[in-house]
Amino acid sequence: xxxxIQISLGGHALMFQLEEDAxxxxxxxxxxxxxxxxxxPDRDEVLRDLEQSIGEKLVNLLHSGNRVIxxxxxxxxxxxxxxxxxxxxxxAAANARPERPRRLCRIQEGQWVxxxxxxxxxxxSISVEWVRTIFLAVSIPTGGLPILAYIVLMFVLPVARNxxxxxxxxxxxx
Amino acid sequence: MDFDKxxxxxxxxxxxxxxxxxxSGRVYAADMMQRLSKTDFATQEGTLYPLLxxxxxxxxxxxxxxxxxxxxxxxxxxLTSSGRKQLTEFREYWESLTGLIDELGKPSCKx
Numbered sequence: 001x002x003x004x005i006q007i008s009l010g011g012h013a014l015m016f017q018l019e020e021d022a023x024x025x026x027x028x029x030x031x032x033x034x035x036x037x038x039x040x041p042d043r044d045e046v047l048r049d050l051e052q053s054i055g056e057k058l059v060n061l062l063h064s065g066n067r068v069i070x071x072x073x074x075x076x077x078x079x080x081x082x083x084x085x086x087x088x089x090x091x092a093a094a095n096a097r098p099e100r101p102r103r104l105c106r107i108q109e110g111q112w113v114x115x116x117x118x119x120x121x122x123x124x125s126i127s128v129e130w131v132r133t134i135f136l137a138v139s140i141p142t143g144g145l146p147i148l149a150y151i152v153l154m155f156v157l158p159v160a161r162n163x164x165x166x167x168x169x170x171x172x173x174x
Numbered sequence: 175m176d177f178d179k180x181x182x183x184x185x186x187x188x189x190x191x192x193x194x195x196x197x198s199g200r201v202y203a204a205d206m207m208q209r210l211s212k213t214d215f216a217t218q219e220g221t222l223y224p225l226l227x228x229x230x231x232x233x234x235x236x237x238x239x240x241x242x243x244x245x246x247x248x249x250x251x252x253l254t255s256s257g258r259k260q261l262t263e264f265r266e267y268w269e270s271l272t273g274l275i276d277e278l279g280k281p282s283c284k285x
Contacts, residue, residue: 011246033220042227049223049249053203056245082218 004068009058010051014066016058022074026054033084040086054081102170106154109162114154122166184215189225190268191215193253193261196235200250226251234260 003020018026033050037043057077058069107118110128117135121128139146160166195206203222210216229235234257237249253261 013246037224040224040227041231042224046223046227049203049227050219052246053219053223056204059245080218082220084224085221086224 009055010048010053012052012055012059014055014059014062016055017066017068018074019068019070022069022071025071025074025078029078029081036084036086038086046084050081050084054078057081104153104157105160105166105169106157107160107163107166113150115159116150116153116157119153119157119160119166122163180214188215188217188221189229190261190264192222192225192229193234193257193264196251196253197258197261200238200240200252202248202250206251229257233257 005018005020005023006015007018007023007026008015030047030051033047034043037046040046054077057080058073061069061073061077102123104123105119106115107122108115110118112132117131118128120126121131124131135146135150158169160169191210192206195201195209203219203226207217207219207222226235230237233254235251236254237251239247240250242248
């Protein structure tokens with residue numbers, strides 16, 4: 001036994017009758033499309049276009065009568081419509097993002113100990129004085145936890161001789 | 175043939191092919207797919223619709239609604255003046271590219 005669900009699609013006057021699993025296939029297709037188009041400023045319009053086009057294919061399938069549509073038929077229609085490719089919209093959004101995540105380095109020029117604070121400052125665009133102040137301020141109540149972190153970072157981080165070399169390393173990394 | 179290698183190329187070219195198709199007059203999305211269906215650029219609604227809306231945002235295309243006998247009104251696309259300009263530029267660029275590609279293989283290019 002199958003429940004039949006009646007739906008309207010993208011402005012089609014005809015109410016389509018879908019078996020329950022056909023309905024859920026269509027619904028999950030549209031939900032996936034919505035997610036993929038998340039960054040598209042015209043998301044709702046594209047979704048409406050897709051619905052309309054799916055409706056058109058279903059109308060063709062039904063010829064003139066209006067019978068219940070099954071899962072297999074819906075799957076075939078969705079196969080024709082194809083997965084939503086938001087490639088362009090996503091690429092545009094990626095280009096619009098101001099900066100890619102950068103790599104943390106030690107910077108030797110102007111270092112007090114090993115340049116970790118210099119590196120953190122360059123990484124976060126906070127001035128090195130602030131980084132050192134915060135570093136010391138946190139060290140006192142925590143019994144020197146940042147000092148331990150400093151030592152670890154000293155061994156882990158790649159080294160740049162000065163700020164220019166750091167910038168050059170970033171452009172190579174991306 | 176190793177068509178996978180050309181996938182990115184095809185993807186980038188699709189937009190210009192659509193400009194070409196739309197330049198022939200007022201075109202409905204299904205006509206575009208029909209026109210491309212027999213080519214390497216066969217495309218589906220899932221790809222075409224987001225692209226068309228992006229091209230409209232870029233002001234290369236515009237559409238108008240037209241009543242349809244079989245269903246809801248359809249969008250008929252046409253080129254805007256900047257779309258037409260871009261198509262001309264693309265054709266010129268493409269010509270210079272194919273010229274260059276032909277040229278590069280010729281022995282006369284060797285030093």
